[in-house]
Amino acid sequence: MIWGVLQFPGSCDERDAVHAxxxxxxxxxxxxxxxxxxGGVDGVVVPGGFSYGDYLRAGAIARFSPAMEAVxxxxxxxxxxxxxxxxxxxxxxxxxxxxxxxxxxxxxxVCRQVELVEAGSIVDLTxxxxxxxxxxxxxxxxxxxxxxxxxxxxxxxxRLEANGQVAYRYAPGQNPNGSARDIAGVRSEAGNVLGLxxxxxxxxxxxxxxTDGLRVFEAMAAVAA
Amino acid sequence: MNVETAKHRELGLTDxxxxxxxxxxxxxxxxxxxxxxxxxxSEHCAYKHSRKLLGKLPTExxxxxxxxxxNAGAVAVGSGYAVAFKxxxxxxxxxxxxxxxxxxxxxxxLRDVFAIGARPIAILDSLRFGELDSLRSRHLLDGAVxxxxxxxxxxGVPNVGGEIYFEAPYEHNCLVNAMCxxxxxxxxxxxxxxxxxxxxxxxxxxxxxRDGIGGASVLASxxxxxxxxxxxxxxxxxxxxxxxxVLECCLELLAKGLLVSLQDLGAAGLTSSAGEMASAGGxxxxxxxxxxxxxxxxxxxxxxxxxxxxxxxxxxxxxxRVAEVLAVCEKWQTGSAEIGVVTDxxxxxxxxxxxxxxxxxxxxxxxxxxxxxxxxxxxxxxxYGNRATLAAGASAEDELLALLAAPSIASKRWAFEQYDSVVxxxxxxxxxxxxxxxxxxxxxxxxxAVSIDGNGRRVACxxxxxxxxxxxECAQNLAxxxxxxxxxxxxxxxxxxxxxxxxxxxxxxxxxxxxxCTALGVPxxxxxxxxxxxxxxxxxxxxxxxxxxxxxxxxxxVAGSAFVAAGDAVALLGPFSPTMAGSELAKQRGELDVGLPxxxxxxxxxxxxxxxxxxxxxxxxxxxxxxxxxxxCALAExxxxxxxxxxVDLQPLRDRGCSPEEALFGEGSGGFLLSGERGALEALGAxxxxxxxxxxxxxxxxxxxxxVGLGTAESAWRSLAELVESAGA
Numbered sequence: 001m002i003w004g005v006l007q008f009p010g011s012c013d014e015r016d017a018v019h020a021x022x023x024x025x026x027x028x029x030x031x032x033x034x035x036x037x038x039g040g041v042d043g044v045v046v047p048g049g050f051s052y053g054d055y056l057r058a059g060a061i062a063r064f065s066p067a068m069e070a071v072x073x074x075x076x077x078x079x080x081x082x083x084x085x086x087x088x089x090x091x092x093x094x095x096x097x098x099x100x101x102x103x104x105x106x107x108x109x110v111c112r113q114v115e116l117v118e119a120g121s122i123v124d125l126t127x128x129x130x131x132x133x134x135x136x137x138x139x140x141x142x143x144x145x146x147x148x149x150x151x152x153x154x155x156x157x158x159r160l161e162a163n164g165q166v167a168y169r170y171a172p173g174q175n176p177n178g179s180a181r182d183i184a185g186v187r188s189e190a191g192n193v194l195g196l197x198x199x200x201x202x203x204x205x206x207x208x209x210x211t212d213g214l215r216v217f218e219a220m221a222a223v224a225a
Numbered sequence: 226m227n228v229e230t231a232k233h234r235e236l237g238l239t240d241x242x243x244x245x246x247x248x249x250x251x252x253x254x255x256x257x258x259x260x261x262x263x264x265x266x267s268e269h270c271a272y273k274h275s276r277k278l279l280g281k282l283p284t285e286x287x288x289x290x291x292x293x294x295x296n297a298g299a300v301a302v303g304s305g306y307a308v309a310f311k312x313x314x315x316x317x318x319x320x321x322x323x324x325x326x327x328x329x330x331x332x333x334x335l336r337d338v339f340a341i342g343a344r345p346i347a348i349l350d351s352l353r354f355g356e357l358d359s360l361r362s363r364h365l366l367d368g369a370v371x372x373x374x375x376x377x378x379x380x381g382v383p384n385v386g387g388e389i390y391f392e393a394p395y396e397h398n399c400l401v402n403a404m405c406x407x408x409x410x411x412x413x414x415x416x417x418x419x420x421x422x423x424x425x426x427x428x429x430x431x432x433x434x435r436d437g438i439g440g441a442s443v444l445a446s447x448x449x450x451x452x453x454x455x456x457x458x459x460x461x462x463x464x465x466x467x468x469x470x471v472l473e474c475c476l477e478l479l480a481k482g483l484l485v486s487l488q489d490l491g492a493a494g495l496t497s498s499a500g501e502m503a504s505a506g507g508x509x510x511x512x513x514x515x516x517x518x519x520x521x522x523x524x525x526x527x528x529x530x531x532x533x534x535x536x537x538x539x540x541x542x543x544x545x546r547v548a549e550v551l552a553v554c555e556k557w558q559t560g561s562a563e564i565g566v567v568t569d570x571x572x573x574x575x576x577x578x579x580x581x582x583x584x585x586x587x588x589x590x591x592x593x594x595x596x597x598x599x600x601x602x603x604x605x606x607x608x609y610g611n612r613a614t615l616a617a618g619a620s621a622e623d624e625l626l627a628l629l630a631a632p633s634i635a636s637k638r639w640a641f642e643q644y645d646s647v648v649x650x651x652x653x654x655x656x657x658x659x660x661x662x663x664x665x666x667x668x669x670x671x672x673x674a675v676s677i678d679g680n681g682r683r684v685a686c687x688x689x690x691x692x693x694x695x696x697x698e699c700a701q702n703l704a705x706x707x708x709x710x711x712x713x714x715x716x717x718x719x720x721x722x723x724x725x726x727x728x729x730x731x732x733x734x735x736x737x738x739x740x741x742c743t744a745l746g747v748p749x750x751x752x753x754x755x756x757x758x759x760x761x762x763x764x765x766x767x768x769x770x771x772x773x774x775x776x777x778x779x780x781x782x783v784a785g786s787a788f789v790a791a792g793d794a795v796a797l798l799g800p801f802s803p804t805m806a807g808s809e810l811a812k813q814r815g816e817l818d819v820g821l822p823x824x825x826x827x828x829x830x831x832x833x834x835x836x837x838x839x840x841x842x843x844x845x846x847x848x849x850x851x852x853x854x855x856x857x858c859a860l861a862e863x864x865x866x867x868x869x870x871x872x873v874d875l876q877p878l879r880d881r882g883c884s885p886e887e888a889l890f891g892e893g894s895g896g897f898l899l900s901g902e903r904g905a906l907e908a909l910g911a912x913x914x915x916x917x918x919x920x921x922x923x924x925x926x927x928x929x930x931x932x933v934g935l936g937t938a939e940s941a942w943r944s945l946a947e948l949v950e951s952a953g954a
Contacts, residue, residue, distance in 0.1 A: 009473075009558055010466050012381025016650045048648075050379045053466025109374050109643050144378070144645045202647045207665055207780055209647075209655075 001221045003028035004041030006071070006087075008062050012049030013084065013201055020201035021045060024217030036066040042224045043080035044071050046087030048144075048199060058101065058147045059089035068094055080223040081193045082216070085145050088185070088195035097186055097195045098160060099152035104145070105178025111144035113209060114198055115171035116184050139168075139212035143176050143184075143198040150179035150186070150197065157181055167194055192223045232256075236263035242595065249589035257575055257583035260527040262590060264493035265500055268756050271594035274722035275754045278599070278732060281739040286748035288711050294505070296340040296417055296489060297407070298750025300711040302776055304669040307411045309343035312351070312404035312677065312716045312772045314755035318460045319401040323368025324375070327401045328463040329535050331376040334405040336489035339472050340538065342414040342479045343407025346649055347664055348377050349677045350387040350403045351716075351770045355396030357632045357948055362391065365399045366640075366949065372463075373403070374643040379465035380472065383652055384644035385662035386675065391632040392682055392812075394609050397760025402716045404677050404772045408666065413479055417488040418505035419541045419567050424485055426499070426510060426565035427547065429554055430471040430537040434520035437461035437494070437533025467536040467559065474557035475538055483546050483553070490537040496530045498539045499565070500573055504591035509570035515578045516564040526575060526582045541567060601732045602725035606819060609685055609766065613815030621857075621889060621929045625922075628809055628854040628890065629861055629941040632948065639946035653780045657866070658787070660705035660850050665780040672780035674708035676773050680853070681718075681766030683892075686807035687821035688730045692737035692769050694821075697829045697894040699773035700745055701850040704833035705897070706783045707840035708775030713742055715752040715771050720764025722756050730767035731756075738769060744826045747773065782843055787866025789846040791918035794903035795860070795873050796911035798836065800828035801851060802881055803891025809854050810890040824894040835909055836897050844905045851896030857889040857924055857931060859898045864922050865939045873915030875926040885927035 003021035007014045007030045014030060021028035031038055033051075038044065051062035062068065068090065075081045075096050083091035091097045104110060116139045152160065157180055160166050168185035175182045177197070185196035200213030233243040236259065246262050247253050254262060264270060272279065284292045290307040291299040297311035315330025335345050350373055355362035366389075377384045382405070419426075437460065478484050486506070488498045495512065503510045514529040524532075542550050547563055554561035568574070573590055575583035586593075615627050628634055641656040653672060654663040661676040678698040684691030696713070703710055715738060720727040742749055758765040777783070788795075805811050806821050839845050847867075851859045856875065864871050878888035899906055900917055907913065922938055924931040 009470050010379070012379075012469075012645075012648050016648065019650060049381060050466060050469075053379070053464070055466070108371075109378055109645075111378075111645050111647065112642055142647045144647065146378075199647070202650065205650065207653050208650060 001025045001043065001224055002041045003043050003045055004031040004038050005045045005047055006031050006033060006067050008033045008051035008065065010050045010053050011047050013199065014047040017045045017047040017084065017201040020204045020213060020217055023204050024214045025221035031067055033065040033067045036070055038070045038074060043220060044074055046071065046083040046090050048085035048087060051086055051090060058086060059093040062090045063094040072096060075193050078190065078192050080220040082220045083195040084199055084201060085197055088197055089147065091193060091195045096193050097188060098156060099150055099186060101147050102149040102151050103147050104149055109146040110176045111142065112176060113140055114143045114174045114176055115140055116168045116198060117171050118168065138171060139215065140210045141198040141200055141203040141213050145197060148177040148197040150183040152180065160186060163189060165189060168196060194220060233259060233263065236260065237267055238263050242266060245595060249593055250585065255583060257527045257530060258585055260531050261496045261583065261585065264496050264531055265590055266594040269492050270497050272754055273594050274597050274599060274756060275717065275731065276596050278735040281735060282749040283739060283743045284749055286712065289748050289750055290411055291341060292750050293752065296337040298712060298714060299341065299414065300750060300774065301411065302666060302669050302673060303671060305411055306666065306669050307409050307414065308673055308774055309338050309341055309407040309409060310404065310714055310772065310774050311337050311751045312402055312714045312770060313337065313753040314716050314718060315401045315403065316398060316718065316755050316758055319369050320399050322460040323365045324372040325460050325462050327369035327372035328376040329461045330401050330403045331373055332463045332465065332468050332535050333491050334403045335380065335382065335468060336491065336538065338405045338407035339475055340417065340487050340489040343409035344476055345382045345405050345407045346651055347406040347662065347675065348382050348384045348403060349662065349675060349772065351677045351679060352389045353395040353400035353681065353768060354391050356391050356393050359396060362396060363949055369401050370640045370643055376463055376465045378645045380469045381648050383646050383648045385646055385652055385664065386656050387677055389637055389640060390681065392766055393612065394766045397762065398758045398765050400718050400768060402770045406675055406774065415479055415484060415487050417502055418486055419502040419508050419510060420485055420506045421541065421543065422508060422567055422569045423544065424567045425542045425544055425547050425563050426512065426567065427540045427542050427550055427561060428517060428537060428564045429474065429540060429561045430559055431464065431467045431534055432518040432520045432560055433529055433532045433534045435524065435528060435532065438528060438531055461533050461535050463535050470557045470559040471536055471538055474554055474559050478550060478553050483542065483550050485541040485543060488539045490539060492533065494530065494532045500587065500591045502539065502541065503573055503587045509568035509572045509587060510565055511568055511574045511576060512565035513576045513578065516562050518560050518562050526577050530575060599722060599728035599732055600725055601729035603729050604726040607817055608726065611815040611817050615813040621931045622933050624810060624890060625857050625861065625931055625933060626937065626941040627813060628858050629938055630944045631809055632945055634809060634854045634858055635945040636943050637945065639949055654706065654783060659783060659785050660702040661708065663706050663780060663783050672777050674703050674706045674775045674777055676702035677770060678702065679768055679770035681768035682812060683807040683821060684734060684769060685766040686819055688733035688767055689737040690821040690823050692734040693741045693824050693826060694894050695769055695771045696738065696741035696745065697824055697826065698850065698852060699771050700833050701897065703773060703775035704836040705786065705848045705850055706777060707837050708777040709837060710745065710747045710773050710775045712750040713747050713771060713773045714750060715769055717754045718758055718765065718768040718770065719756050720759045727764055734767055734769050741826060745830055778841065782841055784840050784845045784848045786849040786863065787847055788863045788869055788871065788900050788917045789867060791869055793846050793900040793917040794906050795871055795914045795916055796899045796906040797877060797914055798897040798899055798909060798911040799832035799895040800825045801893060801896030803855055803883060803887050803893045805887060805891055808890060808892040822893060829895040832895060832897060839909055845899055845901045847900040849898045851898055853892065855890040855892050856896065856898065860924060861922050861938045861942065863898060864935060865942055869917055870919035870921045870935050871915060871917050872919060872923040875914065875924060877912040877914065879927055885929035888926040889924065889929060
C-alpha cells in the first residue's frame with residue numbers, strides 16, 4: 001500500500017499524515033498540489049491545514065488544484081481517499097462527499113481530544129477488512145478546527161443515515177462544533193471516500209495521547225486491498 | 226530651526242541625537258536618511274536605555290550554538306541538532322489593535338526562528354491584561370487570543386503553553402509576548418551577517434505596502450495615551466498563509482545551501498534588516514527601492530525603507546545562485562526580487578534607479594546611537610495602589626474558592642483550546658497537563674521541555690527577588706517534567722526608563738536575572754526589551770518574562786501535574802517558606818506593599834535536581850510546582866486535574882514558622898508538591914502532608930482548615946470562560 005498525501009501551499013498536517021500512513025500501512029509520500037499525476041499511489045490523504053490560506057470558504061480553492069482532478073479519478077475508480085479536517089472540507093467542495101462544513105457554533109477555533117463512536121448500522125470501518133458493527137468501538141482523537149460543523153439538509157441527512165454513510169459521530173456530550181446529528185465523519189455512497197473532522201494522524205503515538213487513529217488508516221488501507 | 230530639524234522630534238529623536246547624526250554625516254540628513262536614523266536610533270532597535278545593563282547577563286555555555294545578536298539563540302540537543310528559541314513582545318500594537326497586534330507578534334517571532342534555518346516546532350505566549358471586569362480588558366484578551374490562534378493555527382505550529390495574568394496596571398498597556406521554539410540541524414543553520422562583496426541582496430515574501438510605517442519609533446518607543454486610535458495605521462496586518470509559504474521556501478533554500486545569509490524584516494522593515502546585516506558583516510549594501518515589489522505604486526523611497534509590511538525576508542545570495550533562488554520562490558508562489566548588492570563601501574546606499582536618495586555610513590546608522598546611563602531612584606513605597614475585592618474575615622474555604630476563581634489562577638482552557646496544540650506530532654504534554662510543555666524530538670531520541678514565566682506583581686514588590694523568582698519558577702517547571710535547563714531567553718517589559726523609578730526597577734531586575742542565571746548555570750541566549758509600557762495612570766508592573774528550554778532523556782518518563790491514584794501519599798519538597806507578601810490573596814485583600822523575602826537560589830537548585838532525578842527514575846506519580854495562590858491552590862489543582870480529592874495537614878509548614886494562612890495561601894519559590902508511594906517520597910527528603918483520595922479537598926492548617934467539595938473547587942477554577950463570554954467582549 002502506497003499512500004500519497006497532498007501538499008497544498010498552506011497545508012499544516014501533511015508531514016504528520018505521511019508519518020501516520022507509514023506507521024499504519026507502509027509507504028507514503030507527499031504529492032505536490034500542481035501534480036496532475038499521482039505517481040501510482042494506491043490511496044490518497046487530503047490533509048488538514050489552510051489550503052491556499054482558506055481566506056475564501058475553506059477548501060473552495062484547493063478543489064480546483066490539478067492534484068484534486070487526479071484524486072477525483074482515483075475516487076471514481078474505487079481507490080481509498082481520506083480527507084481530514086481541511087481535507088474533508090476540500091472533498092465536500094469537490095463534490096466527492098455530501099454536505100458542507102460550517103463555522104463552529106462557538107464561532108471560535110477549538111482544539112481538544114474528543115471521543116468518537118462508530119455510527120451504527122454500517123460496516124465497521126475501524127476493523128481492517130471491514131466487518132460487522134462493533135458498538136463498543138470508540139476512538140479518542142484530537143479535533144482542531146474553526147469550521148467543522150457538519151451540515152446537510154434534513155432529507156440528505158436521513159438519506160446518509162439510511163445508506164450507512166455516517167461513519168463517525170462524536171460521543172454524547174463531546175461534539176465540539178455543533179454539527180448536525182453529532183456527525184464527525186461521512187463517507188461516499190461507494191464507501192471508499194471518507195471525510196473526518198478530527199485528526200487520526202495525531203492519534204498514532206501513545207506518547208502524544210492515543211493510537212486510536214491508526215485504525216482509521218488501517219481501515220482505509222483495507223478499502224484498497 | 227528648519228523644517229527637517231523640527232521633523233526629527235516628530236520621529237522621536239532628541240535634539241542632541243539629531244545633532245550627533247549631523248556630525249556623523251557631515252551634513253543634515255535628507256528625508257529618507259532621517260526616517261531611517263529615527264528607526265534605528267529608536268529604543269526598539271538601539272536598546273539605548275538597556276544595552277549597558279544587558280552586558281551583565283551570562284551568555285556562554287557549552288551547549289550554546291548561537292547567542293545574543295542573532296535572530297534567535299540556539300542550544301545543542303544532541304545528534305547534530307540544535308533548538309532555537311526567542312521571545313519577543315508586541316505590546317503596543319496589541320494595545321491598539323489586539324487581533325492583528327497579537328497575530329503579527331506570532332508572525333514576527335516565527336520569522337526570527339526560521340531566519341536562522343530552524344523549523345518552528347512550538348509557540349508559547351505570555352499575556353497581561355487589566356482586570357477582567359473592564360470591557361477594554363475583555364476586548365483585548367479576546368482579540369489577542371483570537372489573533373494568536375489565527376496565526377499559529379493557520380501556519381501549523383502548535384501552541385503548547387503560556388500564561389495569562391490580569392492586573393490593573395496593564396489596563397491601558399496590555400502585554401503580548403510570544404515565544405517560538407525551532408529545531409535545526411546545526412550544520413544547516415545560517416547567520417544574519419551579510420558577506421561577500423558583489424553578492425546579491427534578495428527580498429522574498431510579501432510585497433511592500435504602507436502598513437506599519439513608523440511602528441518601531443511611534444508605537445514601540447513611546448508611551449500610550451490619547452490619540453492611540455490614530456496610531457492604528459502603524460499596526461501591521463498579518464497574513465499567515467504568506468508566512469507559511471515564505472517559511473517553507475526559506476527552509477528549502479537553506480536545505481539546498483543556496484543562501485549566504487538570511488534575516489527577517491521586523492520592526493523598522495528594510496531599514497533595520499539591511500542595516501543590521503551590513504553591520505554584522507562589516508560590509509556596505511546598496512538597495513534600489515525601484516526594484517522592491519510594491520502594493521501601492523506611488524510609495525516614496527522613505528516609505529519603502531520604513532514599511533513594516535509583514536512576511537518578508539532578506540537574503541544574501543551568490544550571483545550564480547540567484548536564478549535558483551528565484552525558482553524556489555516561484556515554486557512556493559511567494560514573491561522575490563533582487564533589490565541590491567553587497568558592497569565594500571561601508572555605506573548603506575538607497576537608490577531609486579540611477580538616483581541616490583540616501584547614503585549613510587553603516588557604523589553611524591546601526592551602531593552610532595548614543596547609549597544612555599539610567600538615573601535610577603527607588604520609588605518611595607508601593608506606587609500601584611490597592612483594591613480589595615475579598616471581604617475581610619472571609620473563611621478559608623471562601624478564600625480558596627476566590628483564589629481558584631481569580632482569572633490569573635483559574636484554568637486557562639478557554640484560551641488554550643483556541644490554539645492547535647498537537648500539530649507536528651511532538652506534543653507529549655499538552656497545556657495544563659504538566660507544569661512545562663514537553664516536545665519529543667524523535668530525530669535525537671530525546672525531548673525538550675519549555676516554560677515561560679513572569680509574575681509582574683511580585684517583581685513590582687521587589688524587582689530583584691521577583692525576577693529571581695521568575696527564573697526559579699521556570700527552572701522548577703522544567704524539573705517537574707524531568708528536564709535540565711539548557712538556555713534562557715527573556716523579554717523585559719517595563720515602563721519609561723527615563724523615569725527614575727522605572728530605571729531602578731529595570732536595573733534591579735536585570736541584575737537579578739544575571740545573578741540567577743549565573744547561579745543556575747543557565748546561559749541567556751537571546752532576548753528582547755520592551756520599554757515605555759505606560760498608560761495615563763502610570764507604568765505597568767515591571768514584567769521580565771523568562772522563557773526556558775530544557776532537555777530530558779526519555780519523553781516516556783514524564784510525570785503529570787494531576788494526582789493519579791487514591792491512596793498515594795502527598796508530600797512537599799524543597800526550601801519553601803511562603804509568606805503573604807505579593808501573593809494573590811494579599812492582592813485580593815488590598816494589602817500589597819513593597820518587599821519580598823530573598824529566595825534561596827542554591828536550595829531551590831538542589832530541590833530541582835532532586836525532583837528531576839526522581840521524575841526520570843519514575844518515582845513520582847504527580848509533581849506540581851507551588852506557585853500562585855500557594856499550597857492550597859496547588860493541592861486543589863492536582864485534585865481537580867485528577868477528579869480525586871485529598872486530605873492533608875500542613876503542620877510541616879507550621880513547624881517552619883509559617884502562620885496558618887501563610888501555609889495555605891502564602892507564596893514563594895522552592896515548593897514542589899508530590900504524590901506517589903510514601904517510602905519513595907520520604908527517601909527524597911520530602912515531608913509527608915497526607916494522602917490522595919475521596920471527593921473533597923481537606924486541608925488542615927492550625928486553626929484555619931478547609932473542606933471543599935471537588936465539584937465546588939472545580940466550578941470556581943473553571944469559571945474563566947463564563948467570565949469572559951457572558952460579560953461580552
